[in-house]
Amino acid sequence: MILNGYNEELVETIKGWLREDVGAGDVTTNVTVPADSKSKAVIHAKDHGVIAGITIAELVFQIVDPELRYTPKVNDGDAVTPGTILAVVEGSTHSLLTGERLALNLLQRMSGVATRTRSYVDALEGLKTRLVDTRKTTPGHRLLEKYAVRVGGGANHRFGLYDAVMIKDNHIKGAGSISEAVQRARAVIPHTMTIEVETENLTQVQEALQASADIIMLDNMRPDRMREAIALIREQAPHVKVEASGNVSLETIRGIAETGVDVISVGRLTYSFESLDISLDLNEKKEG
Structure with a gap:
């Protein structure tokens, strides 16, 4: 079964989303479609884009009804055009219609993230x-959206507050200074965990360098100021990684990259994407 090998938390989350949508039952299908009806459904693209979530859609249908037969016609990461058949699902018409909306919602959203990501990756060719992405994900969808970023050719920043130290402006205010914040963090974190410091000007960059930060983020800096900051970092600590962040767009990302930063984080990958237009059509009824 497809359920084997999937993250148990993801399976339970999808079951919860199905309960939210289906509730006590699919009233329309129950009163209009014979219980023994069998159909073949075709999932197809109605837009240009990059597909992500083809197996997640399968997981939805499997949870609804393990007897459904799902045949993918493309793989995650494939570029598609309008009319491309993505998958074929066969079995109980009731089950197909019950799982349709959630399967499409997830496939559309994930493909939208992958498509947006691919456009930014192409701009960096x-x-x-x-x-990389950020934590600006849809609540409950982080695992799927960050997967979609990888499908689109990007990489993941930290997954949550638990897997890296990232000292931002409010942490600096709370600790009193960059130096104090880094010192406190270094005293308690494991040696395998990195410390990143967000900086807004050259004075803060210098302080982060003196505090021995592992990664320095240049937040909302102009490209010319970024070059100054990078020159300072390369001179004093060439091993330190440099990340740029803040209002990065398709129009500005290449110019930012050309300053020499190692990483650019873009929140728009997961909070400002447009879902891909994808549909499911019952195109063939089968004898029960």
């Missing part, structure tokens, strides 16, 4: 700068 030929450069060594790495594109």
Whole structure:
């Protein structure tokens, strides 16, 4: 079964989403479609884009009805055009219609993230700068959206507040200074965990360098100021990674990358995407 090998938490989350949608039952299907009806459904793209979530859609249908037969016609990461058949699902018409909306919602959203990510990756073609996402994800969808970023060719920043130290402006205010914040963090975290410091000007960059930060983020800096900051960092601590962040768009990302930063984080990958237009059509009824 497809359920084997999937994250148990994800399976339970999808079951919860189905309960939210189906409730006590699919009233319309129950009163209009014979209980023994069998159908073949075709999932197809109605837009240009990059597909992500083809197996997640399968998981939805499997949870609804393990007897449904799901045949993918594309793989995650494939570029598609309008009319491309993504998958075929066969079995109980009731089950197909019950799982349709959630399967499409997830497939559309994830493909939208992958498509947006691919456009940013393409803008960086030929450069060594790495594109990463942020924690600006839809609540409950982080695992899926961050997976979709990887499908689109990007990489993941930290998954949550638990897997890296990232000292931002409010942490600095709370601790009193960058130096104090880094010192407190270094005293208690494991040696395998990195410390990143968000900086807004050259004075803060210098303080982060003196505090021995592992990664320095240049937040909302102009490209010319970024070059100054990078020159300072490369001179004093060439091993330190440099990340750029803040209002990065398709129009500005290449210019930012050309300053020499190692990483660019883009929140728009997961909070400002447009879902891909994907539909499911019953195109063939089968004898029960």
